Amino acid sequence: MTSETDAHTVRTTSIGWMIQRIARRLDRAMETRLAQHDLSVSQFAVMMTVLETEGLTQAEIGQQFSMPAYAISRALDHLEKAGYVARRPHPTSRRAHTIHATPSGVALGPQLFKIVQEVNAALVGGLSEADKNTFRDILTRLV
């Protein structure tokens, strides 16, 4: 690059910069909606994983979205206290737990899915179906 490399150019053309801005907006939208269920975004992420796959260990949950073990521990403390999940002894290893959604956690599922759909719709509502698909395709390759 030439002398075009100034702060303005970097900011307005940087894909990373734009993604960060969008991500922060999404975060705030999720926070606001999750507050009514007394959940933070990371607690929500853990809950979604538990709903998706029954009986994972905490380490396995962490690998799903590279979240450190201590954060899983604390998210589960909260989710367990709220009655959404339960830690059960692992069938073969005494140091691990398997994590399970309680009935109340399972009931929470659809409400969380709805929140995700609303927030997504608010974000990409202005795009055509074709653009939405293109966008999703590219994102899928980057994730």
Place this chain on the structure above:
Amino acid sequence: MTSETDAHTVRTTSIGWMIQRIARRLDRAMETRLAQHDLSVSQFAVMMTVLETEGLTQAEIGQQFSMPAYAISRALDHLEKAGYVARRPHPTSRRAHTIHATPSGVALGPQLFKIVQEVNAALVGGLSEADKNTFRDILTRLV
């Protein structure tokens, strides 16, 4: 939507979910590289704005990326201590400051731009030029 609405579907098709994942990865990449200049990502964001426009007030900086006033205050405390920026009295209002990059702050600029370019390249390096442009276009409409 029908009964397809389960956690797996939500996770794998949600644009928001994918953006969040990518954003976290970008954040970590930026943190790592910014550490050598003793900067956090939000301090970096403030610094970029100062480099882009000389003499903004703190409130104006905050509006650029909807960052709360107290966060600007603290980011500037750090940037000022590090010698990258200076608060000067506002010409017409005694309660406001204007913010200016010091020579050392101006010298930092190109190094920050380089970091942004590297992190971007690492993210979208695998995409064709056409896809990159498409992606940038869509992002621009969403930001």
Place this chain on the structure above:
DNA sequence: TTACAATTATTGCATTTGCAATTATTTTTC
């Protein structure tokens, strides 16, 4: 012009987060 409301910036305090250390258990190596 005086009182009231709004703006700009900062700071105290509580909560959240991240790192490193710890405990308990399991696996590997010799």
Place this chain on the structure above:
DNA sequence: GAAAAATAATTGCAAATGCAATAATTGTAA
């Protein structure tokens, strides 16, 4: 099979973050 290394999960403590309160100044309305 005993010692050492690795894994699973938790927790103490320091740093970062967010909220609410404050101080100082400026704008507005009576």
